[in-house]
Amino acid sequence: MKKITIGEASRQSGVKVPTIRYYEGIGLLSAPSRSEGNQRSYEPTDISRLVFIRHARELGFEVDAIRTLLILQDDPNQSCASADAIAKARLIDVEQRIRSLMALKVELEAMVAGCGHGRVDQCRVIEVLADHGQCAHNHH
Amino acid sequence: MKKITIGEASRQSGVKVPTIRYYEGIGLLSAPSRSEGNQRSYEPTDISRLVFIRHARELGFEVDAIRTLLILQDDPNQSCASADAIAKARLIDVEQRIRSLMALKVELEAMVAGCGHGRVDQCRVIEVLADHGQCAHNHH
DNA sequence: CCTTGCACCTCTAGTCGCTAGAGGATGTAG
DNA sequence: CTACATCCTCTAGCGACTAGAGGTGCAAGG
Incomplete structure (x- = not known):
């Protein structure tokens, strides 16, 4: 389990670095753990989430709609x-x-x-x- | 030559009152003369200009593009x-x-x-x- | 070990084209 | 003279970022 920096997360997800931080700020992405030097350290699941968000944005979904879609994704038993x-x-x-x-x-x-x-x-x-x-x- | 208030200008042009003031602020519309009590007083030419702007906005032209189009309109000898x-x-x-x-x-x-x-x-x-x-x- | 230089950090402000609201002045009709 | 609509200026907010200032962390080369 090697640490994923924000730059690496950006490259893997296609979401720009400041945008990732912005998504964290508005609560679309939960705050990741930090390295000793206070740098963000992401998990593979965070990358999937970012890809999900990027696709939804590309399809023109608003951030509020994406928030709902993410909640649904997190609870697979719910009705779709x-x-x-x-x-x-x-x-x-x-x-x-x-x-x-x-x-x-x-x-x-x-x-x-x-x-x-x-x-x-x-x-x-x-x-x-x-x-x-x-x-x-x-x-x- | 009766004075046209901003509300009347809005009704005649289809541009909302605060938007007219906003256009004045960004220099799309020149500042009109004022009444004794400091209220804006428009001329018929201002209404035409507002209509022009509204049509251009409806066609999705950006404000910068409209600025150029208005300059062209003011100088009919220029090449189109x-x-x-x-x-x-x-x-x-x-x-x-x-x-x-x-x-x-x-x-x-x-x-x-x-x-x-x-x-x-x-x-x-x-x-x-x-x-x-x-x-x-x-x-x- | 030390420097170089990139990637990271936070924070604020700017983008576009308005729109909303506060708090006050003016103008008109009854 | 009093209501009430309309007007005034000013500031802040919208959505979804983007840009920049000013500072810190970290890996590699000398």
């Missing part, structure tokens, strides 16, 4: 209904975001396509921003 | 190449975001579909988070 609900909520959020971004894409494409590369007073980019009524996809 | 570049950069960003969100959607759908609504130790939501190698769409 909460985990399911969190994931479903996240899915709905992602779908909503995709829809708005698609709408934005349409507007931006129209703006860029309409730009004749001339002077600003003929520029559709500026024009559309000044008067939303001229938008391709008027969503107000 | 910068405006075009800003809009194009934004379009590329939006397209990138859509791509990542679609990938997330696939993963989340797999997680949710795999959840048998049993106990946590059989829950795919938790499982996938703990071991990214099991992801439907492994993007590491």
